[in-house]
Amino acid sequence: MFFASDNWAGAHPAINERLMRESTRFAAAYGTSELDRSIEQRFNDLFEREVAVFFVATGTAANSLALASVERPGGVVFAHTEAHVIEDECGAPDFFSGMRMIPVDGGEGKMNPLNLKARMARYPQDAVHHGRAAAITLTQATEVGSIYSLDEIKAISSIAKAGSLPLHMDGARFANALIGLDTTPADMTWQRGVDILSFGGTKNGCWCAEAIVFFDPAMAKELPFIRKRTAQLFSKSRFIAAQFDAYLKDGLWLELAAHANAMADRLREGLRASNSARQAWPTQSNEVFAIVPKASAKAAADKGAKFYDWLQPSNMQDTVSDDETLIRLVTSFATTAEDVDAFLDAIA
DSSP, rough: OOOOOGSSSSOOHHHHHHHHTTTOOOOOOTTOOOHHHHHHHHHHHHHHHEEEEEEEEEHHHHHHHHHHHHTTTTTTEEETTTHHHHHHHTHHHHHOOOEEEEOOOOOGGGGOHHHHHHHTTTTTTTTTTOOOEEEEEOOOOOOOSSSHHHHHHHHHHHHHHHHTTOOOEETTTHHHHHHHHHHOOOTTTTTTOOOEEEEEEGGTTTTOOOOESSSSGGOOOOOHHHHHHHOOOTTTTTOOOOOOOOGGGHHHHHHHHHHHHHHHHHHHHHHHOOOOOSSSSSOSSEEEEEEHHHHHHHHHHTOOOOOOOOOTTTTOOOOOTTTTTEEEEOTTTOOOHHHHHHHHHHHO
16 A cells, blocks of 8 residues: 555566666667667657657756756746645755746646736846746646646646747656546647656656656757756666666556556545545546545554645645545556555545
8 A cells, every 4th residue: 555656666577677688788878879869769759759858867857957958047937836846856946957946826736827927027037136037847747636738738838938938847747647638748748839848757667767858959959068067967878768668668658657547546436435535636647635534544554554644735625624634645557456445445
């Protein structure tokens, strides 16, 4: 009953096997091997256009370096109030980009376009004392389990384009969102106006594999130097490429995300049928937020369930009583139906 995070799950056997095969051979270093190049081409095919791809180790590195690539002196970056770049990256995006992250409110973990416009208006290009607008970043899927619809992505990108700002997507759970929308990688990104993507694999079955994807390769001209200076250019980068080789082969990445989402659906269904617990708000990806009696949460924890207590968002409509607690449950490719049912039984 491991629901603390999809980061707790191991690596998929196919990815482990591919790493083992790669470990027995010699290959050119620093991203110049045939395997590295072949995976870069695979990303071109995946997104149906020529892209520039840079492998890094963590999602925080991907977000931070992506934003560093569009740095403007005195620049500010707009993100949802609860976005990972604001709440959970220890200021790394600010540190590496030299820019400040500016929070934008919105329900369901998504930036409200009107709020975004109002925030941007406070940072015009000649605002020497306050700083100037430099970029927008959105999280797909969001930190609260929701998913920006294709129209919502387009609405945000239209605001970005009107302000001549690049739009970045934090796709740590990119595959889960893609399955949730039943669309294509191209349609959820550059066809809707996204300029740069942090493409996550670690949460979905990889060991340590993230990529920064530029949909206009010309935008990526500084990234090789940024990546090297921030110690993210691995000498044996082919071991990240090898993970992506297995991850993308025959649609494995989508299969793993579909399974994680299906297990979350099973949790959601169980909570809807519960007499004591309930969903805190609707979610669409592999994250579920539940309000449960404190006694039930303790009983589940005593039986070995792993989950995180969660702070109540300021705009949350439901009320958590004194004898209840709000928890986050995250499913993964390794979650089983038996895990879900055992947890639901434990809180019953």
